[in-house]
Amino acid sequence: MLKKLDFHPGRNGFHFRNDFTNQVLGVIKTKGLCGGMALAVFNYARHHLPIPTHQGGAGYWPGYLDQGQLLDQGVPPNNSRLRTYIFNLQMSSFASAGPFITAPWIGRRDNYNWALNDEFPKIKRAIDQGKFILLGLRSDRDGDPIGHQTLCYGYDDSNGLHRLFIYDSNHPDEEILVDIDTPDHPLKHCHADGTSAGETYRGYFVQLELDPLHPDALTEITKPSYLDLVLHQGITLAPPTGSDGVRRVGQPLTVDFAVRNVGDYPAHAARLGVRITAPDGQVSDTLLNSTQPFTGLAAGAIQPIRCTAPMVGTQPGIYKLQPFYVVANAPFVVLFTDARGIVPAAVDVELRERIITPGIPIPKIIAPILTSIPKG
Template sequence: MTKLNFIPAKHGFHFDNEFKNNIVGNINAGEGLCGGMSLAAYNYFISNIPVPTHNALDNDFGGSDPVPPLHSKIRDYILAMQWETFPFCGPYLVFPGFNTPRQHFNWCVSEFDVIKKIIDEGNFPLLGLRGSNRLGGTMGDHQVLVYGYDVNPSRLFIYDCNSPDNETVLELDMSNMQLLHNGNNNTFISFFKMLELNPTILSGLNTPTYIDLGIQSGLTVSTNGIVGAPTSFSVTIKNFGDFNAHVNSFLISLRDPSGANIDYMTGGMQAHPLQIAPTEEVIISGQCPNLGTVPGNYTAGLSYLSKQNQLINIPAKVVGTVSQVVFYLRPAPGRIGVLDNNGNVYVKEGALDAGWSLESSGVNSFALAGNRIGVLDNNGNVYVKEGALDAEWVWESSEVHSFALAGNRIGVLDNNGNLNVKEGALDGAWVLESWNVQSFALAGNRIGVLDNNGNVNVKEGALDAGWVWESSGIRSIALTVINTI
């Protein structure tokens, strides 16, 4: 199976092709802008501009009208794209010199290899479909956008604007020599390539200019530029469209220098299930009391979760606004920690002659990593704080034998030899990594364990990565990483 990265629920229009147009003489073209909707959706896709969120189910177009009304901006653009397709469909929509089921099917078999080759080259075929009304059925001709194929069985994956938000499949039923449209054998009888669309080249008139949700002001990041310092984010979103817009939630996204997702530091998804009226503005903000764990470039962006559960980036609309901000966080002042003979942990930050801050008492062992401090108390409980020296402690685990900190990871080895590791927020979920463990180490994105049989295994990358055996007959283990930032 081969698919290009077009997703109908994300990149296709969210209303049905129920346009009524008298665009060719006195012929009423019911469902008549299929080519325009296909080409327009493609242009939005390659221009990296979200299609409008408008839909008929929420009565966005008023009254009983299921589509944008005459002379609206989005309808005019779709209509213009429809005209662009006409020169390429006319020669094929006339009777091609045959009209039997076998002849139509043979045409499909021949065209399938053509479509397959186009997709293999990374291009999109705009497909013409001959309707079943040519052989006594009821369905008329149609145009769709192809974004994938499979060879066993032979089938094409299409954006069909008559079925918004859904993946539609055209299948060659070799046994019965017929074309199936989502399993139906009485819809279309054959297909043909109309256009080969290169994603590096805009088709039709120009880049789509109509959007609904865009950035009115921002995105701004307020920080002193130090790892672990308070940081805030703010952006104003506006509906620039002519009809209501819809989202499930907004997200100020954040990636650390390694590209890891740290959205939790901006507050995560912010629910906004209500419609947004034309010209209405929505302010989205996020605050983090202690942003980041390592120095380097951080990237903030803005997106929304659509009603189709697709995460979509929101474009900058007004001059001077940006949809993405890259900002650098320099290392926090160095810290020194000590555990005295009475079980008290003191930490100082910055200059060597800085004052000590009492962090905790009744401590068995402790660890420092970036702007995090962790302690294992005499009762087997692990607590971790993040940010300033006077930040609040967060309980992490109990019945702990030993623990370690590394970047945004916390590892605990319990009294039964089970190793659990969490990544990200202090209140994140634990992942069981290994059992029968004697000791362990964390460093960067690596986890190493020494089991009770003297074997050392190490994994690298995600928490669910596979283990790699390293050595046997071992008494201790240590890990280190090279910081390339």
């Protein structure tokens, strides 16, 4: 059976790589904040908050030179709000990192047996209960005594598989697979097409079970406060186009709203629009699109958005309208929510039956096909 929780790295994961360099006591350098990034994306998802839209390759995180080496390029800089949040969660993750360290005589076959007989059943049981897993991957490289921390949100045990689906902060916007392989090569860490993702690991273990409904002490106090692209002004509707002043099915519809970047760096999206949910539950994310391109929004800036459709609705009733944006590097719709408790994120609009005037030919109207960009 294949089972995944409501999560996908393209929608819920950070859009930049784990390229952090950390200065410890101003002298020792360490690489990465993988545990902090894994716990952070869990917290955003648990609280139904959109992940920041910042892109690592956008050029606004230039990094710095240290002894001729360029460090921290493409990641939030030291002392920034977002980096501080991730860093603090990284420190918290070390409390459960003990199983990374194993005795020298523990080999690949032992890690294979642990993964197959102990850890995989434990992960499967937790995911069946709706829990995420902070998953520790033990490195198979010389000189790396620790490994890597990821977020597991699914498994597949059909047809003899022992596969996990993970958010790996070294591969933004991408679903990474971890398969139990053979005793001599315990784990496959690969892309969705089966090709190697470039890292080698000798085993994995459950570092933490993360329950989105009943958080533990570690995650209870760490609700994210950093957002970037938010709804600044809720939906307003242009006046009805009919002479009777009533909104009816099959008529044009123009919708206005405004977004604001409350983050510290430019916000990015592929496009903005308004989701339409018809009375029968059908959803369209393609009918009401913005009439102007969205090329990014500077920190603190506000941008009005206008969306127009030539015809909306084929059945009378209440239609729900909710603004959204599409992730810049992945085809996922992110609905604006009332994350700050300031602006209502959705409105209902009633469309009444269309009036048919006797004696006037009725043009053939092809009902718009209500299709939705994948939501993960």
